[in-house]
Amino acid sequence: MxxxxxxxxxxxxxxxxxxxxxxxxxxxxxxxxxxxxxxxxxxxxxxxxxxxxxxxxxxxxxxxxxxxYSQFPTASKASEFAEGNKVTIHGFLSNRRVMGSQMMFADIEVDSGPAIQVESTYKKNGSPAHKALRAMNLYSPVSVTGTIVKLHPGDGPSFSESFPDGISRIDLDLDSIQPLNIFPKDIIISKDAEIPKSKRHLDIRFTDELRTRLLARPHVGAQLRQTLVRLGFTEVETPILFKSTPEGAREFLVPTRKRGKAYALPQSPQQYKQILMASGVRRYFQFARCFRDEDLRADRQPEFTQLDLEMAFATGEDVMRTVEALVSELPAALNSRFVMAKHKNGINGHFHPVSRSSPKPSKDEEPQLSWPEFSTPFTRITYEEAMSRYGSDKPDLRIPFDIRRVDRALPRHFIAKIVGDVKDPIIEAFRFRPDFGSGTIPRSQVMDSVRGLIAGVMKTLPEALAKNPVGQPAPLLVNSEQPMKGLSSLGFDGYVNLMSGEPGLEDFADVQDGDVLVFQARENRPFSGGSTPIGLLRTLFYQAALEQGLLPRSFDFKFLWVRDFPLFTPNNRDDPGQGGKSGFSATHHPFTAPLTDADVELLATDPLKARADHYDLVVNGIELGGGSRRIHLAAMQEYIMRDILKMPHGLPLKGVEQFRHLLEALRAGCPPHAGFALGFDRLCAVLTGTDSVRDVIAFPKNMKGADVLVKSPSAVSPEQLEVYHLRYTAIPLPGQQEQEES
Incomplete structure (x- = not known):
């Protein structure tokens, strides 16, 4: 109530x-x-x-x-704005400056328009408008009528039919003001007040960064849709109420009134879009709502939007070129309407978009920038190269240091110091070099800053690194005033070998004071998963250096393609996979085609060595999306499910039979096809300078999957459960007891 x-x-x-x-x-x-x-x-x-x-x-x-409060005059049109004309403007009373009993100024906040300043004087035997303005609660919605005193020229469009182009501020002499509702005084709005997440409507209204990101989001979507239509794609909507199929992630089930029957919300439109390829739709796209019951983090939501596309008679290379053309047109589209407001303090992101029709940036922002052009084609590297050079399958190319394998240059006694109980480990290292600009900073200050950086990183290591059974990180600070430049723990042979400049060791040949050499061990086995221990360290050092000003923050967008992933990955406790008995699951989904004929041969001999014709689009350490060439032959698709993944078959509700609809579509002469899914929320977050997709979603879920504004998910009554033939049970779900105990 x-x-x-x-x-x-x-x-x-x-x-x-x-x-x-x-x-x-x-x-x-x-x-x-x-x-x-x-x-x-x-x-x-x-x-x-x-x-x-x-x-x-x-x-x-x-x-x-x-x-x-419900009857009010119509707002004036842009053509009516001329000095001396009387106009009506709708907006919010955002500020008031009382200059005495006879004069005051007020600001009216409008959406996508110029600054509005209202001047009011106590005249004509006591102006009712002057009294009303003085008594009105700030932040109330108002209708203001007044005479234009001055139109201040600007260089931006208005993006609104209510205001003319090329105007930065409008000065009005107040004739009348009408409140259209009252903002209550018990809601406190101030610069330092923190708006609770349960008041998202207030957060959107009073947080400039959040509001402008939400304004930029549909503009990005409109440009993507325009490009796809121009390239001959057809937009097709696919159902939200789907069926349960083991694609790889946990699903949300939707019970029905039919006993024992349930829908599943789609993890993606993957199966429908492949069926569309068999239906003769040559080029499909859709802004699709997707649902996955996954552990949440800053770049993940239980429901999200992805730009889905599929191309018939196409290869992966065709898809990558199409996506490059799609993404490369976004900077010009954004620059036509927004500028990047770069923050000095880094609060609420590193930058945020500002409408070109808005007033000048505040004192908390640096001069505005434009989005740089995205040069194509994007860099292409393999999964193996990404993991060995950067320690991640989504590398950030802005980080100015790479990872090198160095165990051949290190003596046994040093390896023994940094390695746990692991035989024949691999030792990797990188050289971090701080950037002190002109070099005028005193040497002692440089060394103290870098020591603080090392201490901060080591103190806040994530558990995966702090308790790594293979061994903890070993950072060494280069200091020319100490023996062997502070690297004496390497021993003489290790020092000489590392400084030799041999191929693969060039980064360590010219070390200087303030450099940090970071060593980390890992097991000697093929790469798997999304990162290595030293890959995590590389990112931690870079982020800490940015926060402490030891490296300049880059506002570039470094795109690349990572491709040739393993077709299969060993099972783990976090991902349900496809439920087969092989001990491994499809790395991305079971519809991905093997890369080459040689990889097809490996299916029968060593499936874990087979590579997939899969490609991920990465920018600045963030995976924006992924795609692949699909298996278009029904016999091959069924063979991989039944004989390679060893999914159950012959059962109506499990395994292979759950995909019978797709197999029948492929059997009906489906052409070769390939596709891609672009994370639209992540793309908007990257383009608007925030690390969290919650900043570009109007009403997001929190880290527990809850919407604290509307209080969902909510409890279900026994009467509601009865409609769907459901009841509560005291039997714990798989893994629930372990989770509660932990």
Whole structure:
């Protein structure tokens, strides 16, 4: 009942006498001090017929309040804005500057328009408008009518039919002002006040960075759609209510009134779009809503949007070129309407978009920038190269140091110091060099800064590194005032070998004071998963250096393709996979084609060595999306599911039979095809300078998967469960008991 109470308190007079509580619906409204007279009658169990409604229930005062706040003049059009003309503007009263009893100025906040400054003077034997403006609560929505005193020229378009182009500020002489609702005084808005997540509507309204990111998001989507239509793609909507199939992630089930039957929300439109290829749709795209019951983090939501596309008679290379053309047009589209406002303090992201029609940036922002062009074609590297050079399958190319394998140059005694109980380990290292600009900073300050960096990183190591059974990181600070430049723990042979400049060791040949050499061991086995221990360290050192000003922050966008992933990955506890008995699952999904004929041969001999014709688009350490060439032959698809993954077959509700619809579509002469799914939320977050997709989603879920604004998910009553033939059980779900105990 909190929302009606707030609404009525705003609309009604606070001077009405309160009434004692009683059980009827009418008395509830009396408690809210809104109704002076209401006939007392008991609350019925249902809604009364229309003829029996007592229209006096609303009360005369409330009807008057409704008429006062709902009738207002139409806003003026852009063509009416000229100096000396009288115009009407709708917006929010955002600021007021009282210059004395005779004069005041106020600011009216409008969406996608110039700054509006209203001047009001006490004239004509006491101006009602002047009194109304002075008494009005800040942040209230208003309709303002006044005479244009001055139009200040600017260089940006208005992006609104309400205002002319090329105007940065409008000065109005106030004639009248009408409130359209009242912003209550019990909601405190100040620069330092933290808006709770349960008040997302206030967060959007009063946080400039959040609001402008939400404004930029549809602009990005419109440009993507325009490009795809120009390239001959057809937009097709696919169902949200799907069926349960083991594609790789956990699903959300939707119960039905049919006993034992349930829908599943789609993890992606993958199967539908492949069926569309068999249906003769040559080029498909869709802004698709997807749902995955996964552990959450800053770049992941249980429901999200992806730009999905598929191309018939195409290879992976065709898809990558199409995606490059798609993405490369975004900077020009964004620059036509926004500029990048770069933050000095890095709060709420590194930068955020600002409309070109907005006023100048605040003092907390540096001069505005433009989005740089994305040069194509993007860099292409293999999964093996990404993991060996950068320690990640989504490398950040802005980081100015790579990883090198160095165990051949190191003596046994040093290896023994940094390695746990692992035989024949691989030792990798990178050289971190801080950037102190012109070099005028005293040497002692340089060394102290770098020591602080090392201490901070080592103190905040994630558990995967702090308790790594292979061994903890070993950072060494180069210091020319110490023996062997501070690297004496390497021993003489290790020092000489590392400084030799041999192929693969060139980064270590010219070390200087303030450099940090970071060593980390790993097991000697093929790469798997998304990162290596030293890859995590590389990112940690870079992020810490940015925060401490030891490296300059880059506002470039470094795109690349990572391809040739393993077709299969050993099972783990986190991902359900496809439920087969092979001990491994499809790395991405079971519809991905092997890369070459040699990889097809490996299916029968050593499937874990087979590579996939899969490609991920990465920018600045973030995976924006992934795609692959698909298996278009039904026999090959069934062979991989049944004989390689060893999914159950011959059972109506499990394994291979769950994909019978797809197999039948492939059997009907489906052409070769390939596709891609671009994470639209992540793309918008990257382009608008934030690390969290929650900053580009109007009403996101938190890290626990809850929407704290509307309080979802909510409890389900026994009556609701009965409709869907469900009931609560005390039997713990798989893994639930272990999780509760931990």
């Amino acid at each position: 909190a929302q009606p109470r707030m609404l009525l308190r705003r609309l009604c007079s606070p001077r009405l006498p309160s009434r004692r509580p009683c059980r009827s619906l009418q008395s509830f409204y009396l408690q809210q001090r809104c109704l002076p007279r209401i006939s007392q009658r008991p609350m019925s169990t249902g809604n009364p017929p229309a003829a029996e409604i007592d229209h006096g229930l609303l009360g005369k005062q409330l009807r008057e309040e409704w008429a006062k």
